[in-house]
Amino acid sequence: MPQDGRIGRSRQTRLPGQAAWFGLVPFFLFALAFEVLPILMLLRSSLTRNGALTLANVRHALTPMMLDAFRNSIQLSFTTALLGTVLGTIVAYAIVTSPSATVRNVLTALADVTANFGGAPLAFAFIITLGSTGVVTLL
Numbered sequence: 001m002p003q004d005g006r007i008g009r010s011r012q013t014r015l016p017g018q019a020a021w022f023g024l025v026p027f028f029l030f031a032l033a034f035e036v037l038p039i040l041m042l043l044r045s046s047l048t049r050n051g052a053l054t055l056a057n058v059r060h061a062l063t064p065m066m067l068d069a070f071r072n073s074i075q076l077s078f079t080t081a082l083l084g085t086v087l088g089t090i091v092a093y094a095i096v097t098s099p100s101a102t103v104r105n106v107l108t109a110l111a112d113v114t115a116n117f118g119g120a121p122l123a124f125a126f127i128i129t130l131g132s133t134g135v136v137t138l139l
Contacts, residue, residue, distance in 0.1 A: 046058065088111075091107060091110075091111055092111075094107055095107045095108055095111070
């Protein structure tokens with residue numbers, strides 16, 4: 001047995017040259033299927049109507065009502081990102097500076113739960129709470 005406690009060969013096996021890139025094939029396939037192709041399809045559908053090339057969809061997107069919707073979405077995104085950053089910083093500071101291990105563990109658990117409660121689970125929670133057959137609506 002070698003002196004450093006390792007068992008087996010002491011050298012790492014490396015793939016020769018270009019063969020190492022084959023490990024990235026699944027990543028590139030995933031990126032192509034779920035990022036590149038949807039963007040290309042969206043671009044194509046935005047520039048065509050009934051199979052003909054047109055800028056009508058672009059003109060419609062630049063109407064005052066649509067521009068207001070874009071502005072409101074961007075403002076909401078910025079506000080929620082800023083609020084999340086400020087509150088997250090406060091919670092992180094409280095976790096790091098807390099003298100009690102119990103308080104640190106509780107705050108860490110709370111941060112973990114809230115960090116993972118976004119996207120689809122959050123949308124689902126809104127739907128089951130406030131949707132047309134949601135708990136609040138039925139009450």
